[in-house]
Amino acid sequence: MMKSVQAKVxxxxxxxxxxxxxxxxxxxxxxxxxxxxxxxxxxxxxxSEISQIKILILISILVFSCIMLIMSAFVIKxxxxxxxxxxxxxxxxxxxxxxxxxxxxxxKKKSKKQKRRKKGTEIDSLTxxxxxxxxELKQNLVEVNRQKREIETILLHMTDGIIAFNVKGMVTHINxxxxxxxxxxxxxxxxxxxxxxxxxxxxMEKIMYLENWTASEQRVCIGEKTVNIFFAPYKDENKLSxxxxxxxxxxxxxxxxxxxxxxxxxxxxxxxxxxxTSIIGYADTLADGEYDKETQDRFLNVISSEGNRMANxxxxxxxxxxxxxxxxxxxxxxxxxxxxxxxCQLKLDIEAGKKNQKMECYVTADVPPVxxxxxxxxxxxxxxxxxxxxxxxxxxxxxxxxxxxxxDAYIKIIDNGIGIPEQDLGRVFERFYRVDKARSxxxxxxxxxxxxxxxxxxxxxxxxxxxxIFGKGTEVVxxxxxxxxxxxxxx
Numbered sequence: 001m002m003k004s005v006q007a008k009v010x011x012x013x014x015x016x017x018x019x020x021x022x023x024x025x026x027x028x029x030x031x032x033x034x035x036x037x038x039x040x041x042x043x044x045x046x047x048s049e050i051s052q053i054k055i056l057i058l059i060s061i062l063v064f065s066c067i068m069l070i071m072s073a074f075v076i077k078x079x080x081x082x083x084x085x086x087x088x089x090x091x092x093x094x095x096x097x098x099x100x101x102x103x104x105x106x107x108k109k110k111s112k113k114q115k116r117r118k119k120g121t122e123i124d125s126l127t128x129x130x131x132x133x134x135x136e137l138k139q140n141l142v143e144v145n146r147q148k149r150e151i152e153t154i155l156l157h158m159t160d161g162i163i164a165f166n167v168k169g170m171v172t173h174i175n176x177x178x179x180x181x182x183x184x185x186x187x188x189x190x191x192x193x194x195x196x197x198x199x200x201x202x203x204m205e206k207i208m209y210l211e212n213w214t215a216s217e218q219r220v221c222i223g224e225k226t227v228n229i230f231f232a233p234y235k236d237e238n239k240l241s242x243x244x245x246x247x248x249x250x251x252x253x254x255x256x257x258x259x260x261x262x263x264x265x266x267x268x269x270x271x272x273x274x275x276x277t278s279i280i281g282y283a284d285t286l287a288d289g290e291y292d293k294e295t296q297d298r299f300l301n302v303i304s305s306e307g308n309r310m311a312n313x314x315x316x317x318x319x320x321x322x323x324x325x326x327x328x329x330x331x332x333x334x335x336x337x338x339x340x341x342x343x344c345q346l347k348l349d350i351e352a353g354k355k356n357q358k359m360e361c362y363v364t365a366d367v368p369p370v371x372x373x374x375x376x377x378x379x380x381x382x383x384x385x386x387x388x389x390x391x392x393x394x395x396x397x398x399x400x401x402x403x404x405x406x407x408d409a410y411i412k413i414i415d416n417g418i419g420i421p422e423q424d425l426g427r428v429f430e431r432f433y434r435v436d437k438a439r440s441x442x443x444x445x446x447x448x449x450x451x452x453x454x455x456x457x458x459x460x461x462x463x464x465x466x467x468x469i470f471g472k473g474t475e476v477v478x479x480x481x482x483x484x485x486x487x488x489x490x491x
Contacts, residue, residue, distance in 0.1 A: 387449065
């Protein structure tokens, strides 16, 4: 466009110059011819002068043509070229290919005479306005680029996935989290490819064009992960649909916790229902008929046993609830872990003796005092020893070792009982999880003992681990950290 403007300006000035020159030449010829008409006798002399005048006129035409060309080039440089540069740079900015703007100036460096000349011409005013607009546009571009970088940084480090699709369904932006959550490759670059890959039946047109449609949510399982995908259309400045934003959230842990909660409620209901049913059944039986003293005692023993079982269950549930809500009152004292282990052994010697089991405790001499919740630790030791006695056959062996290693005091309980299958070993600390449910209920367990033990030990900054070989026995190791000051005192 600018080239055509330049050609028109040059042509205009060239034509004007030729017209002026031709006019001057024609006027000069007319004057010469009039003189020749009045002085016929001097024709021969004037003929030579006319020839000279014609040559002069031709030279003048050429000179004026050159002058007009030079003036045209100057005008183009002063007026057209700055505007042309402005248009070119504005186009680059509009296309986003350049953020640098060229300052528009009105020609070369001003001479002293020009500096003294009063400003205020139209070209100077236009130049000043353009320079001001250029500066403001540059500032706006800097701010836009800053905000763009901030948004890109946020999207880059978000844990939630973000995908933007244009109206044709092509990906315009995708962050790393989205690729990871949906297992996407570089070739997955459209709405159809991405959601067909994860077997999600959803229509882009429905999201974009359905009346009053604001957002939708889909839950998808991808391998071991569960994700929620939120779809929302976005509009342009004319309030027309321009594309879709998809937000992907990993809810795997939430689903697991929700399933555990549902399972927990179901287990509690079942565990409470069983003893209640037994109590009601035996009580109704006693009320409906007359039985001898032996039968009555047997029924009453069952009622008492089921009542105690239900009471223990409620007690364990309350204990877990207090630990979950940090409402447990812990009395932190300094005590000898070896002595505590021996006391626990003595409390359960009679129970072990009923099955003719041999239970021994070995304590090393260099175990420093432990600073923790003594009552809680005692409850854990008694629970582990009780399980060892329950699941160890008659004439079995249970050994207790107390020692110190790597700033931790430990107690190790080893039995040669029935052991735990490998597939169950990772779940023994789950609430209400039993390896042999029927046998556990028969032995009076609530299924919460190890879950409570784990909570208590972790509350005391310790750890509890279980190793087991099915059919050969189980090893439980409890570690409790010892303060450095206590270690020195022990040494």
